[in-house]
Amino acid sequence: MTNYHAEPLVETGDAETLGDLELAERHALRRVAGLSTELTDITEVEYRQLRLERVVLVGVWTAGTVIDAENSLTELAALAETAGSQVLEGLIQRRSQPDPATFIGRGKVDEVRSVVEQTGADTVICDGELSPSQLRALEQQIKVKVIDRTALILDIFAQHAKSKEGKAQVELAQLQYLLPRLRGWGEALSRQTGGSGRGGGAGGGVGLRGPGETKLETDRRRINHRIAKLRRELTSMRTIRDTKRATRRRNAVPAVAIAGYTNAGKSSLLNRITGAGVLVEDALFATLDTTTRRATSADGRIYTLSDTVGFVRHLPHHLVEAFRSTLEEVADADLLVHVVDGAHPDPDEQVRAVREVLAEVGADKLPELLVVNKVDAADEETLLRLKREWPGALFVSAQTGAGIAELKAAIEARLPRPAVEVAVLVPYDRGDLVTRLHLRGEVQETDHQEEGTFLRVRVDAELAAELAPYLVTDSKNTSAVA
Numbered sequence: 001m002t003n004y005h006a007e008p009l010v011e012t013g014d015a016e017t018l019g020d021l022e023l024a025e026r027h028a029l030r031r032v033a034g035l036s037t038e039l040t041d042i043t044e045v046e047y048r049q050l051r052l053e054r055v056v057l058v059g060v061w062t063a064g065t066v067i068d069a070e071n072s073l074t075e076l077a078a079l080a081e082t083a084g085s086q087v088l089e090g091l092i093q094r095r096s097q098p099d100p101a102t103f104i105g106r107g108k109v110d111e112v113r114s115v116v117e118q119t120g121a122d123t124v125i126c127d128g129e130l131s132p133s134q135l136r137a138l139e140q141q142i143k144v145k146v147i148d149r150t151a152l153i154l155d156i157f158a159q160h161a162k163s164k165e166g167k168a169q170v171e172l173a174q175l176q177y178l179l180p181r182l183r184g185w186g187e188a189l190s191r192q193t194g195g196s197g198r199g200g201g202a203g204g205g206v207g208l209r210g211p212g213e214t215k216l217e218t219d220r221r222r223i224n225h226r227i228a229k230l231r232r233e234l235t236s237m238r239t240i241r242d243t244k245r246a247t248r249r250r251n252a253v254p255a256v257a258i259a260g261y262t263n264a265g266k267s268s269l270l271n272r273i274t275g276a277g278v279l280v281e282d283a284l285f286a287t288l289d290t291t292t293r294r295a296t297s298a299d300g301r302i303y304t305l306s307d308t309v310g311f312v313r314h315l316p317h318h319l320v321e322a323f324r325s326t327l328e329e330v331a332d333a334d335l336l337v338h339v340v341d342g343a344h345p346d347p348d349e350q351v352r353a354v355r356e357v358l359a360e361v362g363a364d365k366l367p368e369l370l371v372v373n374k375v376d377a378a379d380e381e382t383l384l385r386l387k388r389e390w391p392g393a394l395f396v397s398a399q400t401g402a403g404i405a406e407l408k409a410a411i412e413a414r415l416p417r418p419a420v421e422v423a424v425l426v427p428y429d430r431g432d433l434v435t436r437l438h439l440r441g442e443v444q445e446t447d448h449q450e451e452g453t454f455l456r457v458r459v460d461a462e463l464a465a466e467l468a469p470y471l472v473t474d475s476k477n478t479s480a481v482a
Contacts, residue, residue, distance in 0.1 A: 055080050056115055057090040058108075059127035060098050071346050072313070076127045076149060078263075079312075083156050088119040102141070103134045113142045125152055129316070132181045150177060150316040157319065165237045172230040173322040175223050182216055182223075234322075241329070253440070254303040254415045256295075257330040257366075259358065260339030261350040262310030265373040267291075268398035269339060270307040273408060290329055297412040300438045306333070313353040320360055331363040334416050338370050342378035342395065347386065369394070369410060376400050418442055418457075420464040425472045427452040433470075436463070 057076050061069035069092050077087045091112060099105040103126055104112065112124060123145045124138065130148040138146040154177060157170045258266045274293040292306040308330055309323060320327070330336065338354065340347050351370075358364045370393040372378075372386055383395065394410055396403030418441055426433050430452075437443060437457050445456035459467065 053085060053123070054088055054119065054121045055085045055123045055125050056088055056112065056119065056121045057125050057127065058104055058112055059090070059092045060104060061092050061094050062097055066092075068346070068349070071349070072127055074345075075313070076125065076152075079149070079152050079156065080125055083152060083159070085123070088121050089115050091115065098128060101134065102137050103128065103130055104138075109138065109141050116142055116144055123147065125149070128314075135181065149314060150318070153312070153316055153319065165234070165241075168230050168233050168237070169322040172227060172234065173316065173318040175227050175230070176318045176322070177316070179220065179223050179227075182219060254301075254335070255306065255333045256303055256335045256337060256411055256415075257306045257308060257333035257363075258337045258339060259308050259330050259354060259363075260310065261341060261344070261354055262312050264310065264339045264341040264344075264350065265398045266307050266310065266339050269337075269371070269373065269396070269404075269407075270305055272398045272401065272404050274305055297415065298409070299412075299442065301412075301415065301442065302439045303411075303415055306330075311354045311357045313349065315353070315357055320357060324361060327357075327361040327363070330358065331361050331366070333363075333366060335411065335414050336363065336366040336368045337411065338368050340370065340372045340393075341374055342372040342383060342386065343374040347372070347382075348389075367414060369414060371396055371407060373398055375402060418459045418463075420461055421456070421458045422464055422467055423454070423456045423472055424467050424470040425449070425452050425454050426470050430470075433467075 057073055057080065059069060059073045059076065073090050073092060077090060080087050091108070093104055093108050095105065102109050115121070116124065121144065124142055124147075126138075126146065126148045128148060129150045130138070130146070135146055135148070154170065154174050158174065161167045161170045258270060260266050270291065270293060274295050290306055290308055292304050295303055295305050297303065306329055308327065336358075338351070340350055344350055355364060358366075370390055372383075372390070372393050372395045374397060375383060375395045376397040376399055386393065387395070394403060394407050396407050398404070421444075424437075426437075434453055434455070437455060437459065440463055441457040441459040443455055443457045445454075447454040454472070
């Protein structure tokens with residue numbers, strides 16, 4: 001199994017940060033072993049809430065090398081453990097393509113059933129997205145609950161979402177995933193149990209009459225109504241997010257987005273740079289809600305740093321759509337800090353998976369600063385190879401603080417510069433304007449004179465217009481600066 005590297009929170013004295021409290025709460029609510037997970041306990045109104053305990057993993061290797069297949073199954077194991085399960089066994093099958101009926105083929109189904117019986121597993125997790133018919137066929141033959149990678153990731157998101165927007169986004173993704181699979185949750189939902197009226201019989205009529213089908217249609221209608229309501233709520237939340245973003249743009253505050261693979265150390269870097277105190281845990285998708293904090297450059301300029309949801313290979317499409325408004329926070333940034341786990345067995349695949357999702361939300365054209373984290377846990381050979389492959393990357397450790405100063409300097413150097421250079425003499429009774437110039441502009445020269453404060457500064461066009469009454473002829477250059 002992959003040895004994931006834990007990262008502590010930034011030192012904040014003896015006081016507990018909000019992240020400390022959230023982590024303690026999360027660990028206090030771990031799932032209790034012994035809860036029943038038989039199929040008869042799962043109903044359509046539970047939204048397939050998972051109570052994972054003892055699981056067997058099954059992967060289908062269709063392309064790439066055997067190392068790629070093993071890395072994918074290792075990641076699935078980490079996801080399962082994050083969801084609160086105990087991984088008992090992992091099986092990989094080599095096929096040109098997944099079997100359309102059972103995903104793994106008839107022979108492999110028998111082998112998986114044998115492993116389940118020997119280990120006492122109660123759940124099988126497939127490393128891929130299963131169709132409703134594949135789910136039903138596997139559950140009927142293996143006789144335990146079967147879920148796929150998408151359902152597993154959705155379950156983790158449901159556990160870890162904290163904000164109102166995050167919970168709504170996860171619920172929307174869950175319902176969109178569930179809707180076409182209502183027939184796949186067992187025979188009780190798809191079997192017609194009788195009907196009334198002409199054509200009714202043990203199997204129901206041509207019009208699909210009968211209590212079983214009526215219940216299915218009722219559930220489907222309720223889910224559609226809930227999806228519509230969630231979309232309306234998310235639209236209103238998006239309006240609030242857009243308003244905040246517009247305010248930052250109006251105030252010319254540069255925005256930096258931290259993106260990367262899950263568990264690469266994005267939250268740890270945010271804590272290290274800004275002292276944000278957000279939750280940090282050695283687990284996949286430990287934090288989902290976007291956290292934005294203010295930072296100050298060495299020359300006094302204000303900019304924002306946003307920690308975004310982590311990515312993973314084969315990120316479910318429903319999640320990308322549900323979190324689109326959150327991910328667009330990345331697309332609107334001035335700079336993308338792309339964090340890579342240097343201790344991961346396949347960092348190149350991490351970068352590829354992240355860039356694939358960024359392209360989906362239109363963030364692939366942003367200026368990118370590649371940052372390789374966890375250098376204290378990575379082996380020297382890997383680091384040397386990555387330095388050759390990514391010569392412009394920075395190598396840091398959020399745990400030890402190595403390279404953090406260079407990272408902050410690199411971020412500040414890549415912040416967009418104000419477009420207009422002016423020379424102004426601001427009266428001493430307008431100290432508020434001087435403060436704004438330091439916050440929003442790039443001050444190049446300051447001189448306290450008898451009439452006021454002389455500044456040579458680069459500012460945005462809006463602030464330059466406001467400074468028009470105070471424009472002066474530069475005392476060091478005979479031409480007027482405008």
